[in-house]
Amino acid sequence: MSRISFQVNDRKISAPEGMSLLGACLNADIHIPHLCYMEGMTEPPASCRLCFVEIEGRREPVTACTLPVRSDLKVRTDTPAVRRLQRTALRLLLSVHHVDCKHCIANYKCELQRTARFLGIGLKPKHLDHYSKEPEVDDTHPHLIHRPNRCVLCGRCIHICESRHGRAYIAMARRGFDTVLTFYGSTDAIDLPAPDCTACIDVCPVGALESKHGE
Amino acid sequence: MSPPDKRSRSAAYLALQETALQEQEEHAETGGPVIHIGLATCGIAAGALETRHAFEQVLAERKIPARIHPVGCLGHCYAEPVVIIDHPDSGFPPIFYHEVTPGKAKMLARLFLEEGDPRFEHVYGAMKPNDLIPSVMEFSRFSREHRVVMEKCGRIDPGDLNEYIAEGGYRALDAVLRMDPGQVIETVTASGLRGRGGAGFPTGLKWERARTAFGDKLVICNADEGDPGAYMDRAIIESDPHQVLEGLAICAHAAGAGEGGIYIRSEYPLAVRIITRAVEQARQAGLLGKNILGSGIDLEVTVFQGSGAFVCGEETGLIQSMEGRRGMPRHRPPYPVSRGFQGRPTVINNVKTLAYLPLILQRGAEWFRSLGTEHSPGTAVFSVVGDVVHPGLVEIPMGVTLRTLIFDICGGIPKHKGFKAVQIGGPSGGCLPESFLDIPIDFDSLTEAGAMMGSGGLVVMDEATCVVNVSRYFLDFTQKESCGKCTFCRIGARHLLDILTRITCGNGRDGDLEQLERLSRDIKQGSLCGLGRTAPNPILTSLAYFREEYETHVQDGRCPGMMCRPLTAFYIDLEKCARGCDACATCCPTDAVFTTSTRKKGIDLDTCVKCGECVTACPPEYDAVRRVSPAHLAPVVERPAEPVESAADKPENREAP
Structure with missing residues (x-):
């Protein structure tokens, strides 16, 4: 497959044809904050709205995960407009996040912590009220403990479940602000294809999913 | 393209047309009065079914040889239920009657149909110019309109295919089927038609892209109308469904699609019924299905019901919903014209866009261009x-x-x-x-x-x-209807709503307006789909044009429109209040109205829920109930420690029926 080279922040990088700009930048060690994107995704959900970049010739910042690489691209990943959108998105996510890092399994490896450090903002956003969902813990699943107030609804768990088992055993339910993960009410382990599969836990960027059976 | 002449019509079409015209002639020969009743959802909500029943009853009882002709919506909601009575023998032109209750219907059947007296006091206007009755065309509500796409709405029976054909329906399709698709697209492009779903994308360009796309193509009519207060797509489907179907078939031929779908919201049960029946009728008449009008072209059309998510009106959300998934929009591009339903190239057009097509193809692009403006024709x-x-x-x-x-x-x-x-x-x-x-x-x-x-x-x-309250209402709607996929719309819209709610409750804080502006701008730029990208528009525009109104809410706790309940209070002007009158006291749901020592009325602000019933109840000659904002401006009237006996409390009055 042919490689395409293009310019990011005054650097020339190259990537295979058909790759997304986000994937190419990450491969070249140019960090762009992201939560919902995973390597190898053909159609990223583009739902976390963090991976904004500015492309020369475009009026507004665009998401890097949805943009295939092209040779004429001139990309900037750190303009004020990009940072403003990224910071707002992260603040919004944090305004519904139960910040209690000390007791969280994702502490030190959490994408939210990492992104907040990268963007230089605190974990408790000012000027925004904080909202919590009820219940705090959803433990209806036979193997999983889900914490909606940690979840960022990136959809990685759904994506990995579908690619591992042919169909997703996790989905999103309800609408708007009340959107939560659901397990289709599968409380019985017999409904599940592989009881020892922990793919969803492994890909969760924030520790919203935990195994009931310990590490 | 010039209007197709008779030679260019197919044998199959001519046969259909003949049947249709024959039916019209039969009706004309039978003679007798015709009662046109508007039976679209709006008419039914106003009681048109009861009106029809009343007509039916009287016609049967008194053996009046009149025919009831159910039609769709004329668009005159203020006048519903609307009835047009065409009684040629009476010497009067067809007459438009408004607000025809069952009682009025019975009276009209007896006096007008039997005795020939049109009851001038109930006449709204005549449908044709004449010497006896002022024509409706003398009212600007009728004369200033220019009906094109709604030309047949309210005039034909939506359940009768023959009526549509007799009006020249499906003639454009017949001609289009024997045209080259490229030529059809050329005509549509030349007409300058832009999508009527909201964004205004050039229809011809969309089709061209679909035609050149590779794969098994599909066309979809987007009838998932969901804006609060918008109902034109419903009215068109309920009044003239075949025009939409004809447009869909034209679009399918131009794009090279063999399959079509109608995505309609299930909250429109009557429209669903009417369009489903219309599809069936068209299929039986050979206007859809295999070998349409003998042209060798196939088009299968299915009706798909949406399940009530506003966001499914967005085309990528609509596709997800049709595929049986959660209705969540995805990033565009790829646009549906290159990758849509099940990965196939999909053309999605709004109901109105499709309904224009038969007319454009019949009357020509120049005709369409002669209407409207240069960049927005029609x-x-x-x-x-x-x-x-x-x-x-x-x-x-x-x-x-x-x-x-x-x-x-x-x-x-x-x-x-x-x-x-x-x-x-x-x-x-x-x-x-x-x-x-x-x-x-x-x-x-x-x-x-x-x-x-x-x-x-x-x-x-x-x-x-109160524009703040109106913005809050719309934000409440979009916030609830967000699909919850992307961060900005899911969480951002909730914050916006929260700030607006705070302001309308009198708890606005310094910096709230700046926060609203900042957040709105980011949501507009950062959201994934059109819903999120446009959701802050009501706030941004009202902040730009009515900023002082927001400021008075936050700084003075005053609502200039007197709509925000927590910022207002009711009181009774003692100068105007009539001694002994109990109108407001008897209607108050919370007993907040009390009698003062002077036997006038006062309102207990702690108990008052600000429903406004007392304003309505107070007789206009007194007009004593006042509403003020901010709430503390209301003069305090002490409730007497001992209840003062009012007229209603006297035993002799209490017994009164």
Whole structure:
């Protein structure tokens, strides 16, 4: 497959044809904050709205995960407009996040912590009220403990479940602000294809999913 | 393209046309009066079914040889239920009657149909110019409109395919089927038709892209109309479904699709029924299905019901929903014309866009271009609602000003109140003040003003409206209807709503307005789909044009429109209150009205829920109940420690029936 080279922040990088700009930048060690994107995704959900970049010739910042690489691209990943959108998105996510890092399994490896450090903002956003969902813990699943107030609804768990088992055993339910993960009410382990599969836990960027059976 | 002459019509079409014309002739030969009743959802809601029943009863009882002709919606919501009586033997032209209750229906059947007395006091107008009765065309609500896409609405029976064919229906399709698809697209491109779903994308260009795309193609009619206060797509489907189907078939031929779908919301049960029946009729008549009109071209059409998510009106959300998934929009590109339903190239057009097609193909691109403006040719259909005298569906050429639409055509603001604002384009549109009344209505001017054409909802607001509260209402709607996928829309819209709710409750804080602006701007830029990208429009426009109103809410706790309940209070003007009158006290649901020591009335502000019942109850000659904002301006009247005996409390009055 042919490689395409293009310019990011005054650097020339190259990537295979058909790759997304986000994937190419990450491969070249140019960090762009992201939560919902995973390597190898053909159609990223583009739902976390963090991976904004500015492309020369475009009026507004665009998401890097949805943009295939092209040779004429001139990309900037750190303009004020990009940072403003990224910071707002992260603040919004944090305004519904139960910040209690000390007791969280994702502490030190959490994408939210990492992104907040990268963007230089605190974990408790000012000027925004904080909202919590009820219940705090959803433990209806036979193997999983889900914490909606940690979840960022990136959809990685759904994506990995579908690619591992042919169909997703996790989905999103309800609408708007009340959107939560659901397990289709599968409380019985017999409904599940592989009881020892922990793919969803492994890909969760924030520790919203935990195994009931310990590490 | 010149109108097709008779030679160019197919044998199959000519046969259908003959049957249709024969049926018309039979009706004409039978003679007798015809009663046209508007039986679309709007008419039914106003009681048209009861009206029809009343007519049926009287006709049967008194053996009057009249025919009831169910029609769709004429668009005159203020006049529903609408009945047009065509009684040729009486010597009168067809007469338009408004608000025909069952009682009125029985009276008209007896006096007009039997005795030939049209009851002038109930006549709204005649449908044709004549010497006896003023014609409806003398009213600007009728004469200033220019009906193109709604030409047949309210005149034909939506359940009768023959009536549509007799009016020249499916003639355009017949001609198109023997044209090269490229030629069809050329005509549509030349006409300058832009998508009527809201964004105004050139229809011809969309089709061209679909035609050149590779794969098994599909066309879909988007009838998932969901804006609050917008109902023109429903009215068109309920009044003239075959015109939409014909448009869909034309679109399918141009794009090279063998399959079509109609995505309609299930909250429109009557429209679903009518379009499903229309598809069946067309299939049986050979207008859909295999080998349409003997042309060798196939088109299978299925009706798909949406399940009530507003966001499924967005085309990628609609596709997800049709595929059986959660209705969540995805990133575009790829656009549906290159990758849509099940990965196939999919053309999605709005109901109105499709309904224009038979007319454009029949009358030519030049004719369409002669209407409207250069960049927005054709007409626009608006559902004008809110504080106007004559609400309803209005079809006007593009380029007419808002002032003409609201004041000249729809009769202006009722009750001698002043105009305050107009919300165009529903929850995605903007709130425009009086200074914008003279801008022409077209895609580009409205977008420039910060509003948008949207699907055509237009809410007029009088001076007693609080724009903050209106913004809150629309945000509440979009916030609930967000699919929850992307961060900005899911969480951002909730924060916006929360700030607006706070302001309307009198708990606004310093910096709230700046926060609203900042957040709105980011949501607009950062959201994934059109819903999120347009959701802050009501806030951004109202903040731009009515900022002082927001400021008075936050700084003075005052609501100039007197709409925000926590910021207002009721009191009774003791100068005007009549001694011994109990009108307000008896209607108060919380017993907040008490009798003062002077036997006048006072309102206990702690118990009052500010429902406004007392304002309605107070006799106009006293007009003593006042509403003020901020709430602390209401004079405090002490409730007497001992209840003063009022007229209603006296035993002899209590017994009164």
